[in-house]
Structures are given as C-alpha cells and as structure tokens.
Amino acid sequence: MQLRILSSFLLLVCLSVSRSLFAQSFTDPGDTDELAAALVAAMSDEEALAQTFMLGWVGAEPSPLIMDWIRDRHIGGVKIFGWNTGDTLRLAETVGTLQQTALAGKLKIPLLVATDQEGGWIRHVKGATSETPGNMAIGASGYPRDAYLSGYYIGRELALLGINMNFAPTVDIYTNRASTVIGPRSFGNDPVRAGLLGAAFMKGQQTAGVIATAKHYPGHGDTDLDSHGVLPRINADFDVLWDRELIPYRILARENIPAIMSGHLSFPNTQAGSAPASLSSWFLQDILRGRIGFRGLVITDDLMMNGATAWAGSLSQAAKQALLSGNDIVMLSKTPSLWDPVWTSLLASMRQEPAFRERVQDAARRIVAVKLEHLRGETAVPYVPNLAKVEAGLPDPEGSRFFLDLAARSVTILKGKEDVKNVFPLTTERAGKVFLAGQYLDFFSAGRAAYPGASAYWYTSEPGAIEEMLSYARRADTVIFCLSDAEGLGVLRSLRNLGKRVIVFSVLSPVYLDQVSWVDGALAVYSYAPESFVAGFSSMLGRIPAQGQLPLQALPGDGRPGS
Known part of the structure; x- marks a missing residue:
C-alpha cells in the first residue's frame, strides 16, 4: 500500500516536471518561474x-x-x-x-x-x-x-x-x-x-x-x-x-x-x-x-x-x-x-x-x-x-471627470492672496479691462470664458511683436500673462513698468516665478491640458479654492515667486 502511494506520488512529480521541462507554449499551465525556464530552454540562441x-x-x-x-x-x-x-x-x-x-x-x-x-x-x-x-x-x-x-x-x-x-x-x-x-x-x-x-x-x-x-x-x-x-x-x-x-x-x-x-x-x-x-x-x-x-x-x-x-x-x-x-x-x-x-x-x-x-x-x-x-x-x-470599446472608451469618461478634479485640487496661488495687495479673487468687476498674453489656444479660450470681452495676443520675443503686445497692454487694467519657459520670462519683463496690474498664470514648471517678484499676483498649474487652464481661471475668479502647495518646498524661495 505504501509502495503504491509512493509510486503515485513519484509519478505525479515526474508528470509535473515533465510538463515544465517540455513546455509547448506560453499558454501551458504551471509555476511561473518553472514555465519561464522551460520556455527559454526550448528556445534557440x-x-x-x-x-x-x-x-x-x-x-x-x-x-x-x-x-x-x-x-x-x-x-x-x-x-x-x-x-x-x-x-x-x-x-x-x-x-x-x-x-x-x-x-x-x-x-x-x-x-x-x-x-x-x-x-x-x-x-x-x-x-x-x-x-x-x-x-x-x-x-x-x-x-x-x-x-x-x-x-x-x-x-x-x-x-x-x-x-x-x-x-x-x-x-x-x-x-x-x-x-x-x-x-x-x-x-x-x-x-x-x-x-x-x-x-x-x-x-x-x-x-x-x-x-x-x-x-x-x-x-x-x-x-x-x-x-x-x-x-x-x-x-x-x-x-x-x-x-x-x-x-x-x-x-x-x-x-x-x-x-x-x-x-x-x-x-x-x-x-x-x-x-x-x-x-x-x-x-x-x-x-x-x-x-x-x-x-x-x-x-x-x-x-x-x-x-x-x-x-x-x-x-x-x-x-x-x-x-x-x-x-x-x-x-x-x-x-x-x-x-x-x-x-x-x-x-x-x-x-x-x-x-x-x-x-x-x-x-x-x-x-x-x-x-x-x-x-x-x-x-x-x-x-x-x-x-468598438476603443471608440466608446476614449477618452475615459470617468477619467475625464477625475482629471478635472485633480487640476482643480492642484492649482497653487503663489502671490496675491494674503499679501498687501490681496489681488485674488480677481472678479470680473475688480479686473476691469483684461488683456491676455500667451502661447496656448486653451489659455485664451479659458481666459475669455472667465473674463468676457478680454483682448488677447499670441506673444513672441521679436522686438516688433513685443511693442505691439505693449500697445494692447496699455489699454488694459489687468494683464494676465501665461508663462511657461525662459523665452516668455524675457517677454514678461517688458510689462514691468507699464503701471498695470500684472498677473502671471504659470504652466508647466513654476521655477521661472522666482525671477518675477514684482508681479501683482502669481498662480501655478502644471500642465497645458485644457482642464488645467479652466481650473486655474476658476481659482483666479474665486469660484473654487486654490488648494495646491508648491511641491518644491526644500528649495530657496518656495511659497513665493522668488526675488
């Protein structure tokens, strides 16, 4: 009896080993590591x-x-x-x-x-x-x-x-x-x-x-x-x-x-x-x-x-x-x-x-x-x-709602909320005539939805273009400038001495804000996705709270737009 049990056990072990050693395909059952070894053993160089x-x-x-x-x-x-x-x-x-x-x-x-x-x-x-x-x-x-x-x-x-x-x-x-x-x-x-x-x-x-x-x-x-x-x-x-x-x-x-x-x-x-x-x-x-x-x-x-x-x-x-x-x-x-x-x-x-x-x-x-x-x-x-599932599922409907919520939770006000000027919330009445300067269509769309009647200009760093931008800015009460890179930083500086309220709407990396402490207000989002622009302007208007915290706390100047 014991011999029969032992023989059956050995047979099962041999069958298991044999299935692993002579695996025929990826679909074979078995232990992952054993089957992987068996499949590679069956491969040519x-x-x-x-x-x-x-x-x-x-x-x-x-x-x-x-x-x-x-x-x-x-x-x-x-x-x-x-x-x-x-x-x-x-x-x-x-x-x-x-x-x-x-x-x-x-x-x-x-x-x-x-x-x-x-x-x-x-x-x-x-x-x-x-x-x-x-x-x-x-x-x-x-x-x-x-x-x-x-x-x-x-x-x-x-x-x-x-x-x-x-x-x-x-x-x-x-x-x-x-x-x-x-x-x-x-x-x-x-x-x-x-x-x-x-x-x-x-x-x-x-x-x-x-x-x-x-x-x-x-x-x-x-x-x-x-x-x-x-x-x-x-x-x-x-x-x-x-x-x-x-x-x-x-x-x-x-x-x-x-x-x-x-x-x-x-x-x-x-x-x-x-x-x-x-x-x-x-x-x-x-x-x-x-x-x-x-x-x-x-x-x-x-x-x-x-x-x-x-x-x-x-x-x-x-x-x-x-x-x-x-x-x-x-x-x-x-x-x-x-x-x-x-x-x-x-x-x-x-x-x-x-x-x-x-x-x-x-x-x-x-x-x-x-x-x-x-x-x-x-x-x-x-x-x-x-x-059919691809057509119905992209973009993911649940995901779209979540990503808008995330964009709203991440908006970070870095200047203008609790200082002397207290710019935010910047309601349409307080803003007066608004001028939008940027390089993203979704920035202009969201900005005009927030401030109806705002004028807009797609800026470049060319000398003639900067002067044209300034001509629009002089007619405004509030300039909202979309900043995303070093080139934009140079253009932004041309607005410094106009005597206008200047608000920076930072997208992508916020590090350029370190160099514009003179602006009246600064707000950061971290993507150029449409949801980020909508969330940023909603926070600017005071419709949703800006709950985000700058995720660079250990560096000099965190929590403010630098010097």
Whole structure:
C-alpha cells in the first residue's frame, strides 16, 4: 500500500516536471518561474536573444521590417512613439496585428507593447486619449489617491489599445531648477513623497492591468542637460544619491514594481566612474539588484540616444555592454535591418562567450516570467483590442471627470492672496479691462470664458511683436500673462513698468516665478491640458479654492515667486 502511494506520488512529480521541462507554449499551465525556464530552454540562441529586443518603427502603419523582426526573429517587445499614434483606432488595429503575428510563433509568446504615457507633458499616445494634469500637479495636490487614480485611468486607456507596459511613473527628483528635460514630469523635490506617489501611481496602473516602469534610474533630475543629445555628468557622490535620488527606487523595489528603466547618465564621483549608469554593472547589479534588492526587469532608455552610443563607441557595443551590465531589455527607437551589427555581433558573442550566452538566457527568463505573470488571465490587457470599446472608451469618461478634479485640487496661488495687495479673487468687476498674453489656444479660450470681452495676443520675443503686445497692454487694467519657459520670462519683463496690474498664470514648471517678484499676483498649474487652464481661471475668479502647495518646498524661495 505504501509502495503504491509512493509510486503515485513519484509519478505525479515526474508528470509535473515533465510538463515544465517540455513546455509547448506560453499558454501551458504551471509555476511561473518553472514555465519561464522551460520556455527559454526550448528556445534557440536567436529566439532567446530576440526576447531582449524592444524595437520602435516609424509611421502609423507597422513597417515591413518590424513585421519581419516579429515574425522571423520573435522579438520580445515593441515601443510605441508619438509618431505612431495620430489615429487612435489605427493604432489599436496595429497593436492587434503585431500581437497576432507574435502569437503565431511556435511558443505563442506575446509582445510587451510599451509606450511613454506619463501624464501631463509627456503623452506619446495622443489621438483620443486624455490630456492630464501630470506628475507635478499630483505633487501639488499631495494626495496618494490622486497618484493612484492617475495611474489607473491612464492605464485603463492604454489597456483598451492593447498597450500592456507603460514607462511611468517618472520618479526623478526636481533637484536642479534649470532642468528643462524633467521639470513638471517630476512629482517635486521631496524624494520620500516622490517614492510614495510613484508607488501609488504604479498600483493604479497595475489595477488597470498595465506593467509599470519607473524611470530614469538612478535619477535625471540633477542636470540641465538632455541625455538624448549628450551624456550628462552629475557630480553627486553615492551618499547623496542614496539619500536623495535613490529613495524612490528603494520604496518602489519594496513594493515590487515590475520594471525599471536605466538612464544614460554619468556619475563620475561614484564607483561607476565615467560610464553611463545604463551601462554600469555597479549601478545595475551591485546597487539596484544587490543593495536595493530589485527583482524585476531592467530596460534601457533608447540606446540610440547619444548619451549611450557616444560613450560605448557604437550601437552594437552599447547593446552588448547594456546586457552584460544587467539590463534585460535593450530598447531601440528605430528598427535596424535584420542583419545589422547590433544583431549579428550579439549573436556571435552568444555563441563564442558562454558567460554572455548565460546572461542573455537569464534576461530572457526574467522577461518571459514577467509576461507570464502580467499578460495572462482575466485582468490582462487584451492582445487584440476591441475597436468598438476603443471608440466608446476614449477618452475615459470617468477619467475625464477625475482629471478635472485633480487640476482643480492642484492649482497653487503663489502671490496675491494674503499679501498687501490681496489681488485674488480677481472678479470680473475688480479686473476691469483684461488683456491676455500667451502661447496656448486653451489659455485664451479659458481666459475669455472667465473674463468676457478680454483682448488677447499670441506673444513672441521679436522686438516688433513685443511693442505691439505693449500697445494692447496699455489699454488694459489687468494683464494676465501665461508663462511657461525662459523665452516668455524675457517677454514678461517688458510689462514691468507699464503701471498695470500684472498677473502671471504659470504652466508647466513654476521655477521661472522666482525671477518675477514684482508681479501683482502669481498662480501655478502644471500642465497645458485644457482642464488645467479652466481650473486655474476658476481659482483666479474665486469660484473654487486654490488648494495646491508648491511641491518644491526644500528649495530657496518656495511659497513665493522668488526675488
């Protein structure tokens, strides 16, 4: 009897092991890690290497070349950029076509379909999707629930389109006020708050079925340079990074975020030396995996950015170094030819270098495991979008109401409410003749709705244009100037000595307000979404309270428009 029981037990174990070892496809049942290992064991070197590739393509329709990479090479993922997304329905059809092609492979492994839909300023999937107030507005509201619901509604829209991975949240700390690359993409300059809001955003996306990806590790907020064009050098030492830029990643790793994007950033005062963090095993393996304890996917920022390729010497060398350093996915914004050196050199290295082959297989196992965990089951993003649901669900009706509420909660009055002049609320009677100067159509629309009869002028920095703007301003009692960048700051200064009431309506980053302490009133919103302009003018009129707090409290001049 005992022998029969033992025999039955051993038979069950053998059958279980055999199902894992000889897995036929992605749809097989079984333990995630065991099935991922079995699927990778069934792959050729080419198929394992292809899982580490995430490629973009140019145009609304999928190019023949990207289809070749999916059908013949079985790449692991595609990245959707703004140039692919003008027509929302066409994008949904495209995603369905790409996934059907991938699922026709022998192992039936779906694609990771990724994009950058951070909210606010960065919104690669345009068309019918929601424009949102963005991360800095969430930082100004201060509510983790706003972060959660932002992630949820953004994720819900992406899921309708078949997009199952989002390169968000951005958890870069707004350390350098001169940063124009990060700016309002940041939650602010408090690292603990950024980590907590980032974790809430991640949870919201995951509830919608979308894989969250934090970026740009280890932190892009302490430089005014753009890694698309150069390799920024950030002089912070490791102790500073550990207690500042790395805090959000320490929080997110404990919350089991499934993916992190590595940034092309150099930290010469750390053990990484001059190497980009994206190509540094010290940053990716010793710190991120070893000390922080992150267990998910590591994905490079676009390897075609100069910040990576210039240091490595070539794209193929950058790709190899990226994998050796600990990245699991190499992301390329354009589609290389099938026999490009970025492919042939990596494949040759797999066949000639056992350690590199093992590293690629390890990456492939991790990629497949994440797919098994997130791309199967009732809550997973559909492989082929339902076009009727896309038409009915974009923009998300519930999301639209929420984003308007968030815009209202985040409006921040920085000057003119509780000082000597007490400008706000600026009713139509108090405002008198209003002149609107700006560069956004939605600013003019919302401004004229708030102050009927207001005159308006689309300003430029040209000398003749400035004089023309001043001629309108001289006829007004109140000038409301929309400020969003350094060029606008120069134009705004021309209004200083007119003797008129000047109100600044700041959008995107509020840091330029530091230099205009002479204005009578200043109000900040953090996006150029229509809802943000409506909310800002509603607060200006006193119809809704301005509850937002500037999310840059640790910097000089916070809570007032500087000096």
